[in-house]
Amino acid sequence: MDPLPRITANPGNVSVSIVVIGLNEEHTLERCLASVQGALDELPANIKKETVYVDSGSTDASVSIATRHVDEVLELTASPSASAAREAGVRHTHGEYVFFIDGDMTLDECFLAASLPLLESLDNNDIVGIQGRRDDVHIDPDTRKAQGERPNFFNITRPRKAKRLGGSFLIRREALIQAGGWRPDVFAGGHEELDLYARLLDQDQWILELPIPFITHHDDRPRNTLTSWAKTHFAFDGPRVDAGTSFVRGFKEPFLKGLIKLFPWIFATWLVDAITLSLLFIAPLYALILQGAWAIASLATNQGTEWINARLWLYGTLVAAFRLGQTKDDQPPTDASAYRTVSPQTPPDAPHQA
Ligand SMILES: Nc1nc2c(ncn2[C@@H]2O[C@H](COP(=O)(O)OP(=O)(O)O)[C@@H](O)[C@H]2O)c(=O)[nH]1
Numbered sequence: 001m002d003p004l005p006r007i008t009a010n011p012g013n014v015s016v017s018i019v020v021i022g023l024n025e026e027h028t029l030e031r032c033l034a035s036v037q038g039a040l041d042e043l044p045a046n047i048k049k050e051t052v053y054v055d056s057g058s059t060d061a062s063v064s065i066a067t068r069h070v071d072e073v074l075e076l077t078a079s080p081s082a083s084a085a086r087e088a089g090v091r092h093t094h095g096e097y098v099f100f101i102d103g104d105m106t107l108d109e110c111f112l113a114a115s116l117p118l119l120e121s122l123d124n125n126d127i128v129g130i131q132g133r134r135d136d137v138h139i140d141p142d143t144r145k146a147q148g149e150r151p152n153f154f155n156i157t158r159p160r161k162a163k164r165l166g167g168s169f170l171i172r173r174e175a176l177i178q179a180g181g182w183r184p185d186v187f188a189g190g191h192e193e194l195d196l197y198a199r200l201l202d203q204d205q206w207i208l209e210l211p212i213p214f215i216t217h218h219d220d221r222p223r224n225t226l227t228s229w230a231k232t233h234f235a236f237d238g239p240r241v242d243a244g245t246s247f248v249r250g251f252k253e254p255f256l257k258g259l260i261k262l263f264p265w266i267f268a269t270w271l272v273d274a275i276t277l278s279l280l281f282i283a284p285l286y287a288l289i290l291q292g293a294w295a296i297a298s299l300a301t302n303q304g305t306e307w308i309n310a311r312l313w314l315y316g317t318l319v320a321a322f323r324l325g326q327t328k329d330d331q332p333p334t335d336a337s338a339y340r341t342v343s344p345q346t347p348p349d350a351p352h353q354a
Pocket residue numbers: 021022023024025054055056076079080081082085102103104167188189219
């Protein structure tokens with residue numbers, strides 16, 4: 001395969017909607033929205049563009065910053081979550097393609113011009129979106145200075161089907177809607193992207209990952225202390241449990257096939273664990289050998305992280321299963337009643353030429 005797919009198509013009269021979300025992102029939002037505009041400016045003029053920013057009650061200058069940069073600002077009045085915001089953005093826009101980006105990210109100016117014509121020209125139905133090489137910068141929350149970086153977060157060195165989805169990617173609207181869109185009750189940091197991606201994969205649709213400049217994510221969460229690690233992995237209301245919720249849903253709804261495609265090693269490890277557990281009673285030595293062999297196989301195939309993750313995710317899934325058994329599984333509203341338009345500068349029923 002070529003290192004980069006060649007772009008031969010001349011994009012026709014397609015339309016793209018940019019959905020930016022944020023909650024108290026005044027430090028990064030201006031840069032984010034300017035970078036989005038820069039990337040839109042690189043697109044051919046015959047592509048229709050619309051931009052929407054969705055907020056959920058920011059108490060800082062986010063909303064006023066956004067009103068200067070985008071076509072529309074929506075404020076969610078119910079169900080404040082990143083996924084609810086993205087879903088509201090989807091429902092309020094009309095482009096055949098939707099591009100998501102978080103207010104704490106900046107976009108490379110070439111990404112849309114490279115990815116949109118390519119996605120438009122792909123006629124295989126199983127690739128429905130594109131993401132590029134994401135760089136992360138860790139920001140000290142107090143000083144707002146960069147503390148460190150993690151370039152190429154997903155380690156993309158060649159075009160491939162994405163293994164993970166972040167908060168930013170380009171996607172065909174039709175595929176997104178068909179998969180059921182964003183789940184408003186899956187929370188930020190709680191793997192809402194995993195939840196969506198598993199449903200896309202369940203319908204045999206993938207996001208293509210290209211080694212091209214894409215976004216920089218400015219992450220200002222406190223990190224790497226033992227407490228933050230423990231909280232991430234073992235809190236009853238932590239992301240591990242939220243991810244577990246997607247697993248439980250995957251079994252119930254089901255989009256299990258999508259989850260297995262995303263995490264084959266985790267499911268295989270669960271199976272091996274189950275066999276080990278049964279063997280423990282009849283032939284303990286074989287149980288040990290099986291676990292040892294599986295651990296070695298995991299390391300040898302670079303699946304060591306998944307081998308550990310399997311146990312963390314089992315924890316999250318068990319807690320989530322227990323939770324869902326107790327609570328009603330209701331979806332917060334994301335229709336028009338759930339948000340208000342702050343700056344209706346464009347007619348809501350038609351994408352417009354930027
Ligand atoms: N509108 C809206 N945005 C949110 C909400 N919660 C988080 N976000 C935004 O969602 C994005 C992702 O959240 P973040 O905390 O950075 O989690 P990350 O995915 O781990 O980087 C950021 O731009 C947040 O500002 C929310 O309730 N409403």
